Structures are given as C-alpha cells and as structure tokens.
Amino acid sequence: IAGRTVLVTGGAGFIGSHLVEALAETNDVRVLDDLSTGRAENLHRDATLVRGDLCDPDTLDEAMAGVDLVFHEAANASVARSVEDPIASHQVNTAGTLGVFERARVADARVVLASSTAIYGDPTEVPVTEDEPTTPQSPYGVEKLSGDHYARLYHDLYGLETVALRYFNVYGPRxxxxxxxxxxxxxxxxxxxxxxxxxxxxxxxxxDFVHVSDIVRANLLAATTDEVGEAYNIGTGxxxxxxxxxxxxxxxxxxxxxxxxxxxxxxxxxxxxADISKAKASLGFEPTxxxxxxxxxxxxxx
Ligand code: NAD
CATH class of the missing domain: 3.90.25.10 (UDP-galactose 4-epimerase, domain 1)
Structure with missing residues (x-):
C-alpha cells in the first residue's frame, strides 16, 4: 500500500514497530503509543508520534485526525498482567478498542485489529478453525474477544471496513x-x-509460533482485501x-x-x-x- 495516511496504535511495541517499518517508506505514518511497554528506540524516524494513552479522548482524536487506515496493535498484550489487574487491562483492551472503532466510524477509516488465539481458550480440537467455540480462559482473552466482536459488529451495523486478525504465538526481533x-x-x-x-x-x-514478518504481511493483505467484516486465524498451521x-x-x-x-x-x-485455510483462501496469506x-x-x- 502507498500514499495512505495510516495510524499504527502501539507502533513503538514489538509487532507495531515492524508494521511501521513496512509502511513508513510509502505512506504517511502516525504512531499512537504511551510507551508503557513500547520503547522509544523502536520508533521509526519517518513516523510521527502521538504520545499518550489511547483511552484519553483528546489523544485519540489527535491520533485519528485525517487517518484513512488504522492498524490497532496497542493493548495490554500480557495475559499475566490481565490476571493481576483485570480492570486496567479491560480499560485499554476493551474500552480503548471501542474508542478506536468509534472514531474510525466517524472518519470512515478501515480498521485492521490485532485479535488473538486467546479468544479460543483451550480449544477442543487442533487445528483451530475460526468457527471453534470461544471460551477464553483469562481476562485478556475476554477483552480480545470483545474487540473481535466489535470488529464484526462495526462492519455489520455501520458498514465500516474492518478485519480482525487472530494472531497465534508471534515471535521475532524486539x-x-x-x-x-x-x-x-x-x-x-x-x-x-x-x-x-x-x-x-x-x-x-x-x-503455533508465527514470525513477526508473516504477521506484517497478513496485516498488509488485510488492509486491501475486499473480504471485510471477517476474522482470520494468522499462524503457520x-x-x-x-x-x-x-x-x-x-x-x-x-x-x-x-x-x-x-x-x-x-x-x-x-x-x-491454527487452521489457516480461511486466510489462505480469502487473503492469499502464506506463512514464509x-x-x-x-x-x-x-x-x-x-
Ligand atoms: P507490545 O506490548 O510490544 O505492544 C503494545 C504497544 O501498545 C506498546 O508499544 C505499548 O506501549 C502500547 N500501549 C499499551 N497500552 C497503551 C495505551 N493505553 N495507550 C497507548 N499505547 C499503549 O505487544 P505486542 O506483542 O507487539 O502486541 C501487539 C498486539 O498484538 C496487541 O494487541 C496484542 O494483544 C496482540 N497479540 C500479540 C500476540 C503475540 O504473540 N505477541 C499474539 C496475539 C495477539
């Protein structure tokens, strides 16, 4: 993708910083990050930082102004932290995510959401398809499931272009x-x-460990697919x-x-x-x- 005004929330974090790297050369990229787990040294020199909390309405307004595409990565990404402090985790992962969808609805910006395998809990069978029952086993899983539902709902109810990517276990530099x-x-x-x-x-x-470069490719495919309002498992299979x-x-x-x-x-x-046949068929995703x-x-x- 090129020539777009893109917001990467959590762009100073692990996955977000790799996404920014892939986008910065050809797009106008903004990063919203409070640097809570993200690091200043991960920031790309060509990206503009809006430093602050995603849950703060003014900060979010500033970050979303004029944006036509959002990759929503910012979150409490730790299951353990959600178990220790479910309310704080809910605040950013559920309320914060809803805030992103709501601003995107106003701006008519596509949202590609970082969802998670945690929504499935302990699956009854592997590989896991997207139709597996969702029985999260942590506050984090419940919060991610609510974001995943909001993605679908904002598409079905408001016609917003949304895609939820259910990442399996991501690893890589940073x-x-x-x-x-x-x-x-x-x-x-x-x-x-x-x-x-x-x-x-x-x-x-x-x-199922999936390299961050494959996660970036899945996000770029999700940014342009016609198959919106859908959730896709992103792993290696x-x-x-x-x-x-x-x-x-x-x-x-x-x-x-x-x-x-x-x-x-x-x-x-x-x-x-992960069963990744849906992402393969609809997005053309192949782990490499x-x-x-x-x-x-x-x-x-x-
Ligand atoms: P990370 O902690 O490195 O990145 C999260 C970023 O969000 C950090 O830069 C952090 O500073 C920022 N952030 C946190 N709270 C914020 C707030 N209130 N306001 C603004 N910024 C805030 O984690 P990651 O592994 O890169 O995860 C990125 C996304 O992918 C998360 O949504 C996570 O739930 C999801 N995910 C990750 C994995 C994995 O294996 N790493 C698997 C499934 C889903």
Missing part, C-alpha cells in the same frame, strides 16, 4: 522477554546466559511442543544450559495450532518463515 512476554525470548535469554531453561509443566503443551522448542533453542544457540521443569501456569492452554529459520535469525541477531 519482542520483550520476562514473565509478561514471549517464551521464545525468555528461552533465548536463558540459553545465551548459560542459565537453566525453565519449561513450565511437562513441556507437552503445543503452540504447524506446531511444536514447548519441550521441543527448548531443545531447538538450546541447540541453535550452542548453549550448554540444562532444561528444567517448573510449576505449570494455572489455566495454561494445552494445545494451540519456518520456526528453525526464524529462531536462527534471532540467535544470530537477537
């Missing part, structure tokens, strides 16, 4: 580590420091167990770390893998980065 974020970053940090790699539970949980992931990361990084087991996280999801390639890139340049 992802934060620690207890609030991605297991891949945590394992890599542990492996590179020669510390024990801590697998929660027996490690038989399976996940492949999965790996957490124990296999720990071993792969240890091998690729040449580490001598031990793999140890620690307590399982309450409410942890056992199996998650294998887990081994993606991890190899991170080991060389974390």
């Amino acid at each position: 992802q934060a580590g620690g207890e609030y974020s991605g297991v891949i970053t945590t394992f890599l940090e542990q492996a590179c420091a020669g510390q024990d790699i801590t697998v929660e539970g027996d490690g038989s949980q399976i996940r 492949r999965s790996v167990s957490i124990l296999e992931l720990a071993e792969l990361i240890r091998d690729l990084s040449g580490s001598r770390s031990e793999i140890v087991h620690v307590d399982e996280r309450p409410g942890d999801i056992h199996a998650s893998r 980065v294998t887990l081994r390639e993606g991890l190899g890139g991170l080991v060389r340049q974390p």
Whole structure:
C-alpha cells in the first residue's frame, strides 16, 4: 500500500514497530503509543508520534485526525498482567478498542485489529478453525474477544471496513522477554546466559509460533482485501511442543544450559495450532518463515 495516511496504535511495541517499518517508506505514518511497554528506540524516524494513552479522548482524536487506515496493535498484550489487574487491562483492551472503532466510524477509516488465539481458550480440537467455540480462559482473552466482536459488529451495523486478525504465538526481533512476554525470548535469554531453561509443566503443551514478518504481511493483505467484516486465524498451521522448542533453542544457540521443569501456569492452554485455510483462501496469506529459520535469525541477531 502507498500514499495512505495510516495510524499504527502501539507502533513503538514489538509487532507495531515492524508494521511501521513496512509502511513508513510509502505512506504517511502516525504512531499512537504511551510507551508503557513500547520503547522509544523502536520508533521509526519517518513516523510521527502521538504520545499518550489511547483511552484519553483528546489523544485519540489527535491520533485519528485525517487517518484513512488504522492498524490497532496497542493493548495490554500480557495475559499475566490481565490476571493481576483485570480492570486496567479491560480499560485499554476493551474500552480503548471501542474508542478506536468509534472514531474510525466517524472518519470512515478501515480498521485492521490485532485479535488473538486467546479468544479460543483451550480449544477442543487442533487445528483451530475460526468457527471453534470461544471460551477464553483469562481476562485478556475476554477483552480480545470483545474487540473481535466489535470488529464484526462495526462492519455489520455501520458498514465500516474492518478485519480482525487472530494472531497465534508471534515471535521475532524486539519482542520483550520476562514473565509478561514471549517464551521464545525468555528461552533465548536463558540459553545465551548459560542459565537453566525453565519449561513450565511437562513441556507437552503445543503452540503455533508465527514470525513477526508473516504477521506484517497478513496485516498488509488485510488492509486491501475486499473480504471485510471477517476474522482470520494468522499462524503457520504447524506446531511444536514447548519441550521441543527448548531443545531447538538450546541447540541453535550452542548453549550448554540444562532444561528444567517448573510449576505449570494455572489455566495454561494445552494445545494451540491454527487452521489457516480461511486466510489462505480469502487473503492469499502464506506463512514464509519456518520456526528453525526464524529462531536462527534471532540467535544470530537477537
Ligand atoms: P507490545 O506490548 O510490544 O505492544 C503494545 C504497544 O501498545 C506498546 O508499544 C505499548 O506501549 C502500547 N500501549 C499499551 N497500552 C497503551 C495505551 N493505553 N495507550 C497507548 N499505547 C499503549 O505487544 P505486542 O506483542 O507487539 O502486541 C501487539 C498486539 O498484538 C496487541 O494487541 C496484542 O494483544 C496482540 N497479540 C500479540 C500476540 C503475540 O504473540 N505477541 C499474539 C496475539 C495477539
């Protein structure tokens, strides 16, 4: 896409900053971010920053003025944080997201929403299609499900062009580590420091890890598709167990770390893998980065 006035909320964060990078050369890009988990050094030099809270009406008005396309990435992206403080998480993920849709309705701007696999809870079967029942197991999942519904509703009720992308487990450069974020970053940090790699539970949980560059491609396809008012799973359609992931990361990084087991996280999801046939058929989405390639890139340049 080119020549558009685009807002990327959360554009100083992990996924948002990669999206901005892909858009900045050919579009007028604005970023709305309060730098709560995002970082100033992630900001693109050609993007304009509106620094502030998405829940503040004046800040949101300023960010949305004159925009014709919105990628809504800003959120409390941490399940753990939503469990600790559901009200704060609701504020940004549910009320904040509704605020974005409402401004977009006034401006008639397309919204591509970062939805999540968390809306499915612990799926009854894998791979998970978009028709799987939604039984979220965390406040975060409930909040993301409400955003996903608002995307559909704003299309059906107001004719707004919306697309919800249900990301599976995203990884790549600039992802934060620690207890609030991605297991891949945590394992890599542990492996590179020669510390024990801590697998929660027996490690038989399976996940569909999708590289951030594929997430960016899915967003660009969603920005132009005619198939709006729809939600799409965005993953690879492949999965790996957490124990296999720990071993792969240890091998690729040449580490001598031990793999140890620690307590399982309450409410942890056992199996998650995307059925991506809908995104393939309607958006022309194909994942391009294998887990081994993606991890190899991170080991060389974390
Ligand atoms: P991130 O924490 O790196 O990015 C979120 C960004 O939003 C940060 O820059 C943060 O500063 C900003 N932000 C948070 N609250 C804000 C507020 N009130 N006002 C303005 N800015 C605010 O997380 P991420 O992994 O890049 O996630 C991006 C989106 O993708 C989120 O909506 C998340 O729920 C969704 N998602 C991520 C994954 C994943 O595996 N990383 C999976 C599914 C869905």
